[in-house]
Amino acid sequence: MGVKIISQDNVMIASLDGEIDHHTAKDIRENIDFEVNMRHPKLLILDFAKIQFMDSSGIGLIMGRYKIMKTLSGKLKVTNASAYMNKIIRLSGLGALGVLDEGSENYEGHK
Amino acid sequence: MKEVKIMKVINEMSMSFLSRSSNESFARGAISSFIAQLDPTIDELADIKTAISEAVTNCIVHAYNNGIGTIYITSKIFDNGKVSIKIRDKGCGIEDIAQAMEPLFTTAGGERAGLGFAVMQSFMDKLKVISKKGKGTTITMEKNIIRRPIRNE
Ligand SMILES: Nc1ncnc2c1ncn2[C@@H]1O[C@H](COP(=O)(O)OP(=O)(O)OP(=O)(O)O)[C@@H](O)[C@H]1O
Ligand SMILES: [Mg+2]
Numbered sequence: 476m477g478v479k480i481i482s483q484d485n486v487m488i489a490s491l492d493g494e495i496d497h498h499t500a501k502d503i504r505e506n507i508d509f510e511v512n513m514r515h516p517k518l519l520i521l522d523f524a525k526i527q528f529m530d531s532s533g534i535g536l537i538m539g540r541y542k543i544m545k546t547l548s549g550k551l552k553v554t555n556a557s558a559y560m561n562k563i564i565r566l567s568g569l570g571a572l573g574v575l576d577e578g579s580e581n582y583e584g585h586k
Numbered sequence: 587m588k589e590v591k592i593m594k595v596i597n598e599m600s601m602s603f604l605s606r607s608s609n610e611s612f613a614r615g616a617i618s619s620f621i622a623q624l625d626p627t628i629d630e631l632a633d634i635k636t637a638i639s640e641a642v643t644n645c646i647v648h649a650y651n652n653g654i655g656t657i658y659i660t661s662k663i664f665d666n667g668k669v670s671i672k673i674r675d676k677g678c679g680i681e682d683i684a685q686a687m688e689p690l691f692t693t694a695g696g697e698r699a700g701l702g703f704a705v706m707q708s709f710m711d712k713l714k715v716i717s718k719k720g721k722g723t724t725i726t727m728e729k730n731i732i733r734r735p736i737r738n739e
Binding site: 496563 | 607608611614635639643646690696697698699702704705708709
């Protein structure tokens with residue numbers, strides 16, 4: 476499991492790699508929160524392109540970052556979620572928060 | 587007269603392991619290896635792996651409250667392609683099962699979404715929960731793996 480974080484101006488992109496479960500979520504969360512608290516970005520993008528597995532811990536991870544970004548008056552976006560991840564995301568109602576990028580929403584629509 | 591079909595168990599495995607969070611990936615990996623003999627699709631396997639991960643994580647986080655206990659799993663394969671997976675703990679038990687199964691209900695707060703049971707329910711064909719306060723919880727899940735013609739006999 477890995478997290479690669481790059482920041483430019485007010486945008487921070489966290490690219491996640493591997494599997495998200497309760498075990499791996501802790502490290503991912505700590506890495507992201509450390510950078511976010513240091514830089515206070517206006518937009519945090521979680522890139523799920525390289526995620527091979529996710530359970531509801533991934534939803535907890537998204538929701539937790541959503542709340543943090545809200546307290547910083549910033550925004551959260553989730554990008555490149557696969558059809559499989561969208562199955563879980565749909566159950567959570569996260570779509571209604573507007574965190575999914577257009578690509579993911581279109582993908583969902585085609586399913 | 588209508589023929590009564592009795593499902594036969596054609597394979598079975600059991601294992602137990604400590605409630606360490608590193609065993610979450612071990613458990614879903616072990617069961618998916620066992621089920622591979624049914625030649626499931628990638629989607630079917632992903633559904634099962636996710637459901638197992640939910641049940642095992644619940645044992646670790648809730649039943650044993652991040653302390654150390656034993657988690658027991660038994661999986662059976664039936665001759666009609668059905669798979670059953672039983673996941674049992676001897677932890678704290680669930681006081682109100684109906685409430686626990688409501689989507690977004692969680693007693694953990696913080697980083698938990700309250701979606702584990704909703705995922706198990708929607709990704710598997712059947713889910714049964716038995717629990718006794720102070721004694722533990724048993725989750726039984728079933729999924730029918732669609733039989734596909736065998737290639738390359
Ligand atoms: N094996 C168990 N032993 C004791 N309590 C459990 C067990 N499994 C679930 N529960 C209770 O049921 C609630 C709902 O479980 P569920 O898996 O749906 O959500 P969660 O674990 O709280 O969050 P998430 O699964 O999204 O991380 C839990 O918060 C917990 O109180
Ligand atoms: Mg859970």
